[in-house]
Amino acid sequence: xxxxxxxxxxxxxxxxxxxxxxxxxxxxxxNLQWYRQNSGRGLVHLILIRSNEREKHSGRLRVTLDTSxxxxxxxxxxxxxxxxxxxxxxxxxTGANNLFFGTGTRLTxxx
Amino acid sequence: xxxxxQSSRYLVKRTGExxxxxxxxxxxxxxxxxxxxxxxLGLRLIYFSYDVKMKEKGDIPEGYSVSREKKERxxxxxxxxxxxxxxxxxxxxxxxYGGEETQYFGPGTRLLVL
Numbered sequence: 001x002x003x004x005x006x007x008x009x010x011x012x013x014x015x016x017x018x019x020x021x022x023x024x025x026x027x028x029x030x031n032l033q034w035y036r037q038n039s040g041r042g043l044v045h046l047i048l049i050r051s052n053e054r055e056k057h058s059g060r061l062r063v064t065l066d067t068s069x070x071x072x073x074x075x076x077x078x079x080x081x082x083x084x085x086x087x088x089x090x091x092x093x094t095g096a097n098n099l100f101f102g103t104g105t106r107l108t109x110x111x
Numbered sequence: 112x113x114x115x116x117q118s119s120r121y122l123v124k125r126t127g128e129x130x131x132x133x134x135x136x137x138x139x140x141x142x143x144x145x146x147x148x149x150x151x152l153g154l155r156l157i158y159f160s161y162d163v164k165m166k167e168k169g170d171i172p173e174g175y176s177v178s179r180e181k182k183e184r185x186x187x188x189x190x191x192x193x194x195x196x197x198x199x200x201x202x203x204x205x206x207x208y209g210g211e212e213t214q215y216f217g218p219g220t221r222l223l224v225l
Contacts, residue, residue: 031211042115042201042216043154050211088153092212097167098144098205099214103153 004032004089004102012108019076021105023089024069030092032065032072033099037086046087047074081111114138115217117202123223130189132220134202142205143185144214145169145177147198154201160185192224 035043090099118133156169
């Protein structure tokens with residue numbers, strides 16, 4: 001499967017702490033994206049990092065990409081209860097026609 | 112903002128029924144997708160469509176068909192619903208910019224087949 005795999009499957013932290021989620025994938029990619037899904041809702045695009053980029057920031061989000069290890073991480077700083085959601089990585093694999101989504105990390109931020 | 116809507120948030124059907132799930136996007140995107148989402152399995156692609164009347168099978172097309180008669184509308188059809196098709200169904204449309212794609216998702220339809 002070309003799906004990414006997120007790690008950990010579930011993460012529970014206190015409000016104000018940082019949350020780190022990891023994604024590993026198998027093929028060469030054009031870019032990697034992170035999406036968020038609130039319970040029972042659709043996915044929302046958060047951030048995209050190109051294969052020639054190593055780090056990208058957007059607000060409280062920081063994404064890193066290591067193409068040699070085929071891995072990415074998403075860091076959410078100063079977490080809030082409203083960050084409680086599932087987070088998915090998706091790879092735009094070279095030569096593929098669509099994105100491949102991982103199985104997600106369920107983040108719970110405790111107020 | 113891109114808006115992707117799905118006809119139902121929750122649906123309950125009986126085994127053997129024919130089920131239609133509708134998806135509409137308002138951004139003139141050419142590409143649309145249907146996924147199902149199950150615990151522990153993530154999102155799995157059922158079908159996608161490059162343009163009107165064009166469709167491609169995804170990873171798990173068995174038991175499903177699709178229709179794309181108009182650019183804004185992409186329908187998923189369960190020909191004869193079975194209990195193993197109980198799932199969350201997500202529709203998405205694709206936007207390309209600078210050679211990169213972003214997918215915009217609808218809110219999902221949670222289908223229960225009894």
